[in-house]
Amino acid sequence: MQGSWNHIVIIICLVLAALLVWMECRRANRSRLYLRIVAVLLALLALACIILPLGYETYKTENDRHSILLTDGFNADSLKEYKNAGIFTLDDAVKKAYPKASLIYTPDTLHALTKNGKLHVFGYGLSEDELFQLNEIPFTFHPSKLPQGVTNISWNNRLTEGEELILQGKYNNSSARKIKLILKGSGTVADSVIIKPNTEADFTLTALPKITGWEVYSLWAIEGADTTMLGDAPVQVKSAKPLNILIISASPDFETKFLKNWLGGKGYAVATRSAISKDKYNSEYINMARLPLSRLSASLLRKFDVVIGDLSVFTALSNAEDNALKQEVNSNGLGVIVKADSAGKASWLQKHFPVNKPSGKAPDPAALIIGGKKSNSGKLSSNRAYIGYDTGTQPLVSNMQNQILASSTLAGAGKIVFTTLNNTFSWMLAGSQQDYAAFWSALISKAAKKNSDTFDGVLNAGMAFASHTIPLTFKSNTLPLVIIDGEIVSLQQNLTVPFEWNYQYGPLQSGWHSITQSKTEKLLYVQGENNWKGVQAEHKINATQKYILNKENKGIVTKQIQQKVRIEVPKIYFYILLLAACTFLWIEHKIS
Template sequence: MQANWTYIVLTLCVLQAAVFAWQEYRRVNKRNLTLRMLAVIAAVAALACIALPIGYTGNVAKMAKHKTILLTDGFNDDSLSAVDSNIVTTEVNVKQAYPRAKLINSTDELSRNNQLHIYGYGLSRAGLLELDSLPFIFHPASLPGGVSHISWSNHLKAGDAMQVQGVYNNPSSKKVKLVLKGLNTGLDSVTLAPKAQTTFNLSTVPKTTGKIVFTLHADTSLQGYIPVEITSTEPLKVLMLSASPDFETRFLKNWLTQNGYAVALRAAISKNKYNSEYINIDKLSLERLSTQTLGKFDVVMGDLSVFSSLSPGETDALKQQVADKGLGLIVRSDSAGKASWLQKQFAVDKPSGKEPAPAQLIIDGKKSAVKLSYGPSHIIYQDGTLPLVKTTQGGVLSSSALFGSGKIIFTTLNNTFSWMLAGSKRDYTALWSALLSKAARKDNVVKNNVEFSGLPFVNHPVLLHVARGKASPITVNGQTVASVQNADIPFEYNAMYWPPSAGWQNMEENGRLSAWYAYAENNWKAVQAADKISATKKYAGEHKITDIVTKQIHQKVRIEVPKIYFYILLLAACTFLWVEAKLS
């Protein structure tokens, strides 16, 4: 049939060429006759090539290895080609979004004979383990909008501030308001810039104890739950030493009292004579500070001149309690010029000149709401110290250093009561809560320390890292979970558990009870995506395709010539004949 069609087309085209050439030859005007004859032949030849399949034989390189595409959540349709055929997925939602993909039960079904490409956010850490070192090429999707990184302390003591820190990815052109809520009440908020990844820090002081679940919202969109277990404790016992009455000591004593701290105040009246006050604490003798007396407190605070005026016996007792028993010290800088062991790591620079204008302070990473006049003095940073309060220009106003098992906090701030006078109780509370919590003596109660490789989600394997002294059964929700000792860390045991439902999970080990929280799958979507992208990139970098070499095979095939060339030739020939006829 094809041969007959070719003969018919060729016959008709030859007859047409002969007729059109005879017409041109018969014209009286013989000008450009040769060009006219060539144009006629070219036009008829173009018609023939349009009607007939014109092609040639050439070499095409093909790949010896077949390509398998694994689609994961977040993939982009535009990244796939129409010729891609072996497309699979392990996720039902991906199958619904892209029906061409074949749904497989697990990554175990992937063939090692094929070159694997993964599109989307990638696989979880557990999913990557199932690949058993199978190499692949990763095509990561863009990070979605939302909270991509988040951290907070899961266990707090009553009165401690809860800090929620993280990174928010905002690809939109509008600002986003991030709100921390508890019992549907806004506790803290921050506005984030558009088209940027911004770090944030939200804080609150929980008023109740027990297991509490806070929430984090971006405008009206729920990002995820923030579970915290708050334990009730004995009130922090604070000993205040004062050389003379001042507003800073007075306001601080009142604030400690109002917030439930146990406070004892020793104020000097004259040499070796003191006046004592006791609030929320039993009376005890403060005439002489012994190791027994200091052992009843968690924090001792006062001016540098007060500590410098202590007797040698009191100084030795104070050093022993701090170094051996973990007592905390908060030392306020003053004009005392006497050298002290307390200031060894806290050199103070007192530049001359105009006092800086009041400004906002950075308290434990968060900017104060109200400005404060902080004076010209600041602490010179030294290795081994940790700045706690700074100016916006980076000057250190409060810093911490270890002294044995205890901590010494040194501060140049002496008029924080100005915040209280200005009605900024929140800034005042944030400052002194941070300093007291950093300095306070730590308890030695043995707890079940449970850590995770990532946020635990329902119906997903959760790898528990349990720190314990000896092997003992681990039960979660009444179910015994097998554990394996960590080869690198002898006192750590790893256990795998699949939470059947979202919420608090109760765990018992060696007679100790603890709880941790499993999140619903729609919680922290951007965090899950960021974690998958990071883990998959790391795996792909460690398992590069080296053993699967794609070898090119050259195969001869027939290649069709595009018809557009013949249409152009026909149009050019006809145009020449028309123009030549008009000009003749």
């Protein structure tokens, strides 16, 4: 029926075309004849195209249909391009911000919703757990810019008493005003730093915990009159394990006396050996039994964690003693603290510590920088000698001119600490016990044998957030009894590692949570859901981009399903053509 109608229209138009062309040719006025004929034919062609159902067939892929998954941080303006797309979200907060989105509860639901179509993810993306549930669904990621705030953060969360907390991160300040970051702990401000406007800057904040046990520090941002809590930094501070320390000196002196008494008062086991004449020594013992110290042997040195002595004493050791010391340092992790003096004999202990001795009088007492702390120590008199930097060394103490006064280096399994200071007891005489303690704590903790004691904690917990799933791993040859927050949980055995047992923990509240395995209680700190928002955003963006990259490497692409479709030609063009042709014929008739 449609074919017959088309034929009738075409025949009528052809007849009309012949008739109208004949009439134009019969007109007495022959001017513009060819233009009139063309106009007549174009008018009839346009009329036929208006009447006839014109169109063409082509192939269209099914995945031209779009589905959108909105995640935290999405920009609503970026959705304008996808007017007819289905919009979904896994986040209640996103649903409230964009009511048009349909709320789904698990990522695997997207399998059915996006079948034979393209999936687009807007915002910061998905967490590793959510990406795992997608189960190979390919999608296009449209990441949003990171929000203002901390985008990267880390700190040493397991400390030994006397060790400093160092919190480092990156802050994205996209505002036109400066931001002041403050680190709070124990109800006081421990440290602060200023972030300039419109910058992304690294920062470092420090604090010295006053108590042992579990403590929570927090980072705050102050912008004008607004104060915002950014996140918590929980730490565990363990009591310092009393070390066994041997002090050997060329003669009895105040430096050895004060150091021996300070170490003994801290609970350290201390043995001192001071030469009083050739091959004769005076020995003292604090918090430990008497030992023969006249000859340094490997068996004797193995009883100590750190040996402290003047460089002249070490260079005066016999070959057997020197070899024993070198063996214990390189093989068994013994630490050595060397105090520079006037010794002229070279020693392997000074290999990486070149000492510079400028001429002139001794400098006036001045403050020192210990362990890179921003607050300087009390003033201390010192000679002009300082240590030149060498590759592989780590400066520990310096003066205000950035000259190194104490430095350390690795030596096999052990460490060597070298210092040009030999009158630190002056701090004690001046009442600066805190500076004295900070100096020797820094040197001894750096040199001491590695502590084999493990900290309490939970494997693979990472930074945990409330209302987010946290993967926990427990090690046991048999199914362990694990109690979390007072309830026994069911564990899943790792199929590839039989002694590992996994549990997906989903805490709803922030704070400390109790985890007990085999009657041993451990604590896990859970951050508030809104803590470290910038860090969470960056982790999601990185995880999502990694997911995309893995899919590209595996050659996984969206399945292309082609379908033949008919595209209708818009009639508006033919109406315009008909109007133009008729207008020309009317004007030409008027002026003829």
